[in-house]
Amino acid sequence: MSQTETHTPTQEDFAALLEESFRVSEIHEGSVVKGKVVAIEKDMAIIDIGAKTEGRVALKEFSGPGREVTLKPGDEVDVYVERIENALGEAVISHDKARREESWIKLEKAFENNERVMGVIFNQVKGGYTVDLDGAIAFLPRSQVDIRPVRDVSPLMNVSQPFQILKMDRRRGNIVVSRRTVLEESRAEQRSELVANLEEGQVIDGVVKNITEYGAFVDLGGIDGLLHVTDMAWRRVNHPNEVVTIGQNVQVKIVKINHETHRISLGMKQLTTDPWEGIAERYPVGAKFSGRVTNITDYGAFVELEPGIEGLIHVSEMSWTKKNVHPGKILSSSQEVDVVVLEVDSAKRRISLGLKQTLQNPWQAFSAKHPVGTEVEGEVKNKTEFGLFIGLEGDVDGMVHLSDLDWNRPGEQVIDEYKKGDVVRAKVLDVDIEKERISLGIKQLAGDPYAQAGEIKKGDVVTCEVTDVKEAGIDVKIVDTELTAFIKRAELSRDRSEQRPERFAVGDRVDARITQFDRKSRKVAVSIKALEVAEEKEAIAQYGSTDSGASLGDILGAALNKAKDKK
Numbered sequence: 001m002s003q004t005e006t007h008t009p010t011q012e013d014f015a016a017l018l019e020e021s022f023r024v025s026e027i028h029e030g031s032v033v034k035g036k037v038v039a040i041e042k043d044m045a046i047i048d049i050g051a052k053t054e055g056r057v058a059l060k061e062f063s064g065p066g067r068e069v070t071l072k073p074g075d076e077v078d079v080y081v082e083r084i085e086n087a088l089g090e091a092v093i094s095h096d097k098a099r100r101e102e103s104w105i106k107l108e109k110a111f112e113n114n115e116r117v118m119g120v121i122f123n124q125v126k127g128g129y130t131v132d133l134d135g136a137i138a139f140l141p142r143s144q145v146d147i148r149p150v151r152d153v154s155p156l157m158n159v160s161q162p163f164q165i166l167k168m169d170r171r172r173g174n175i176v177v178s179r180r181t182v183l184e185e186s187r188a189e190q191r192s193e194l195v196a197n198l199e200e201g202q203v204i205d206g207v208v209k210n211i212t213e214y215g216a217f218v219d220l221g222g223i224d225g226l227l228h229v230t231d232m233a234w235r236r237v238n239h240p241n242e243v244v245t246i247g248q249n250v251q252v253k254i255v256k257i258n259h260e261t262h263r264i265s266l267g268m269k270q271l272t273t274d275p276w277e278g279i280a281e282r283y284p285v286g287a288k289f290s291g292r293v294t295n296i297t298d299y300g301a302f303v304e305l306e307p308g309i310e311g312l313i314h315v316s317e318m319s320w321t322k323k324n325v326h327p328g329k330i331l332s333s334s335q336e337v338d339v340v341v342l343e344v345d346s347a348k349r350r351i352s353l354g355l356k357q358t359l360q361n362p363w364q365a366f367s368a369k370h371p372v373g374t375e376v377e378g379e380v381k382n383k384t385e386f387g388l389f390i391g392l393e394g395d396v397d398g399m400v401h402l403s404d405l406d407w408n409r410p411g412e413q414v415i416d417e418y419k420k421g422d423v424v425r426a427k428v429l430d431v432d433i434e435k436e437r438i439s440l441g442i443k444q445l446a447g448d449p450y451a452q453a454g455e456i457k458k459g460d461v462v463t464c465e466v467t468d469v470k471e472a473g474i475d476v477k478i479v480d481t482e483l484t485a486f487i488k489r490a491e492l493s494r495d496r497s498e499q500r501p502e503r504f505a506v507g508d509r510v511d512a513r514i515t516q517f518d519r520k521s522r523k524v525a526v527s528i529k530a531l532e533v534a535e536e537k538e539a540i541a542q543y544g545s546t547d548s549g550a551s552l553g554d555i556l557g558a559a560l561n562k563a564k565d566k567k
Contacts, residue, residue, distance in 0.1 A: 027081060032101050035093065037075045045071055047079060047093060055079065055091035078102065099135025104170060107136055116162040116182060121153070129153065131163060131177055138163070138175035147183050191262045194223040198264065200254050203271065208248045216240045218252060218266055225264035227252060234269045234276075234308025236294050243268070275308035280344045283309075283351060288358060293335045301327045303339055303353055311351030313339060320356045320363075320436075321395045331355075362394040366438065367431040369393075375445065380422045387411070388418055390426060390440060398438035400426055407443045407450075407522075408484050449482030450519045456481070458517045461531055466508045469501050476526065479509070483524050487512065491527035494536070499529075 027033055027049065035047040035055070044056045057079060062071050071077075080097035110117050119131040121140060128141040140163070145153060156179075163177040164185075198204070198220070206218035206225065215228040227250075232243045244250060252266040283289065283305065291303035291311070300314045318330050331337065340357035344350075370376055370393075378390040381397060388400040402411025418424070426440035456462070456478075464476035464485070473488040492499045504510070513534055516525035 027084060032078055032080050035077055035079045037071060037073050037077060039073055040071065045077075047077065049079060049081065049091055049093060055093035057093055101135075103133055103135035107133060107165060107175065108168065108170070111165045111168050116164055117177070118160055119163045119177065120160050121157045124153070129157075133163070133175065133177070136175060138165075138177045140177050140179065144178035144180045147180055147187070188262070191223050194221070195257060195259060195262050195264070198254055198257060200257055202254045203251060204254065205249060205251055206266075208244045208246050208250060211240050211244065211246060213239070216244050218250060220264070223262070223264065225252070225254070225266040227266040227268060231255065231265070231267035231269055234272070234274065235304065236302065236310055238295070269308075275306065276346060276349050279309070279346050279351070283311075283341050283344055285341050285344060287341050288338060289341065290336060290338050291353075293331050293333055293337060296328050296331060296333060298326065301331050303337060305351070309351070311339065311341070311353040313353045313355050317342065317352075317354040317356055320359065320361060361433065362396045363431060363433045363436050363438070366392065366394050366396055367433060370428050370431075372428050372430060374428045375425055376428060376440070377423060377425050380418055380420050380424060383415060383418065383420065388415065388424075390424065392438065396436075396438060398426070398428070398440040400440045400442050404429070404439075404441035404443055407446065407448065407482065446482065450522055450524075453481050453483055453517075453519075456483075456514065456517060458514055460514045460517075461511055462514060462526065464510055464512050464526060466504050466506050466510065469504055469506060471501065474501050474504050476510070476512070478524075478526070485524050485526045487526060487528060491529045494529050494532040 033049050035049040037045050038048050038054065039046040040059070043059050045059055045062070046054050047057055048054045059071065062077070078099070079093040080101060081091065081093055082097070084091055107117060109115075117133055119133040119138065121129045121131050123130040125139070128139055129145070131138045131140050144166070145156070150156075161179065162182050163179055164181040165175065166178050166181070167174070167176040169175075204220055206220045208216050208227075209219045209224060210217040213229075215226050215232075217224045218227050227240075227244070229237050229240050232240060237243055250268065251271065252268055253270045254264060255267045255270060256265040258264075289305055291305045293301050294304045294310060295302040298315075300312050300318070302310045302312055304310050313327075313331075315325075315327050318327060319325070322330065337355060338358045339353040339355055341351065342354045342357070343352040376390075376392055376398070378392045378398065380388055381391045382389040387402050388405075390398045390400060392398050402415060405411045405414040424442065425445060426442050427444040428438065429441045429444065430439040431437075432439075463479045464487075465479055466474050467477050467484070468475035471489075473486055473492065475484065475486055477484050489499050489501060492501065492504075510528060511531055512526040512528045513531035514524065515527045515530050516523055518524075
C-alpha cells in the first residue's frame with residue numbers, strides 16, 4: 001500500500017452528504033432562514049446558513065436607531081437569502097431584508113387589528129420624518145408628530161415610542177404612521193377619567209393656559225375648560241385680557257360638562273352675587289340716573305349704571321330732533337351721562353334707557369312759548385312737493401302746506417317764489433306734541449279775504465280794478481277787499497262787439513255784478529255782461545216797454561236823463 005492512501009467514503013459519509021444536500025435544497029432564494037455567526041472579521045459577520053458556502057453581512061445591518069451591536073460568534077440570526085451562491089462562491093444574504101420581511105408580516109397584522117406599533121424616528125425628510133419599525137421604514141408626516149405644532153423634534157428622535165399605522169401598501173413598500181393619533185387617544189382616556197371626577201357646580205382651582213378673543217382656556221389639572229368672556233364678570237368685558245392673564249391662578253365654577261365631547265364650561269362671575277336680583281326695585285321706571293358709556297353700536301349706546309348692570313339707549317331715544325344720526329355723533333365712549341329708565345325686564349336682563357328724556361321736549365317747549373295764532377320767523381330748510389319746511393326756535397321744524405301759502409293762487413305756483421335759505425314769517429296753526437309736528441301758514445298772516453269780505457253776496461254790484469289783461473279775459477280785484485276774480489271774454493259786455501279784453505287797461509275800474517260767491521268753496525265770479533243785462537231789465541220795468549212804440553234807445557235815454565236829474 002502506497003504512502004498516500006485514498007480514503008474510501010463510508011456509509012456515514014454518504015449519509016452526511018445526503019443530509020447536507022437536503023438542507024441546501026430546503027434553502028430558497030428570497031426566503032428568510034436561520035444562520036449562525038461563525039466569525040467576525042473587521043466590519044463583517046461571517047454567517048453559516050447551512051449551504052455549501054457561508055455568507056457575509058455588514059455589522060451595521062445589526063445596528064440602527066435604538067439598537068446597539070452586541071453580535072458575537074455562536075449567535076443565531078435571521079437573514080434573507082438573495083442568492084445561494086455568487087461568482088465568488090459565497091451566499092448573498094442580508095439581515096436588514098430579513099428584519100424587513102419579518103416586520104412587514106407583523107405590521108400587516110397590527111394594521112388589521114388596529115394595534116399600535118413601536119418605532120424610532122431617525123431622519124428628517126421633506127414634509128416629515130422617517131421611522132424605523134423594526135426593519136420596515138415608515139413615513140411620519142409633520143402634521144402627525146404631535147397634537148400641537150412642534151418646533152424642535154430632536155428630543156423625539158432615536159427614542160423607541162408607539163405609533164399608529166394610518167396606511168400600508170406592501171406592493172409599493174409604503175407605510176404612513178402617526179404619533180399624534182396615539183397621543184390623542186391617550187389624552188382622550190385621561191380626559192375621560194378626569195371628567196368622570198368632575199361635577200357641575202363644583203368650584204375648582206386652575207391656571208389660565210391660553211387667551212383668545214372669546215375667552216380663556218383654564219388647565220384644571222390635565223384637562224382644559226373654557227372660561228367664556230361672558231362668564232368672566234357680570235359687567236361687560238370687551239376682551240378677556242381685561243380680567244385674566246396667562247399663567248394666572250384662578251378659582252372657577254364648573255357651569256356645564258358635556259360627557260360626550262369632554263367639553264367643560266367654566267364661570268367666574270357665578271362665584272359672586274348676581275347684580276340683576278331686585279333690579280326693578282333699584283331702578284324704577286321714570287327715575288333718573290347717571291352712568292358711563294361702555295359701548296357704542298349702530299343701533300344705540302350701552303351705559304353702565306353699576307358694575308355688572310348695563311342699559312341700552314336706543315338710537316331713537318337719544319335726541320328729540322337729531323333723527324337718523326349715528327349714536328357715535330351724539331355720545332362718546334367713557335362719557336358720563338344722565339339717563340331716564342324707560343323699561344326694566346329682569347327676566348331678559350335688559351334695561352331700556354332714554355337720553356332725550358332728561359331734556360325738555362322741544363315741541364312741548366315750543367307749544368308753551370308759541371301757542372296757536374302766534375307769528376314766528378324762520379329759515380326755509382327744505383322745499384318738497386307738498387310744502388315748505390321752516391327751521392324754528394328749539395331746533396324744530398314747522399311745515400307750511402301748499403294750501404297755506406296763498407289765499408288766491410295755487411300752492412304749486414306760489415312755492416316757486418321761495419328758495420332754500422329765505423327767512424320767512426308764518427303763523428302757528430297747530431302743534432301736535434305726540435306726533436312732533438308743527439303746522440304753519442303764510443297766507444294766514446294777511447287774513448282770509450273771504451272772511452273780510454263783509455256782507456257781499458250773489459247779485460251785488462261791485463267796483464273792480466283791472467290787474468291784468470289776457471287774451472281770454474281780464475283779472476280783476478274787487479275794490480276795498482282782497483278778493484280777486486277772472487272775467488271771461490264772453491262776460492265783458494252784452495254786446496258781442498264790445499267783448500274785447502284789449503279795450504281795458506291795467507288800473508281801469510269797472511262795475512260788475514257778482515254771479516257766484518261761495519265762502520265755503522272759496523269761489524267768486526263777477527260779470528260786466530250780467531250787470532248790463534240786469535240794468536236793461538230794470539230800465540224796461542221802470543220806463544215802459546217796446547210794446548208801447550218806444551224804442552229801447554228811448555227807454556234807456558229816459559232812464560239816463562232821470563238819473564242825471566237826480567244828480
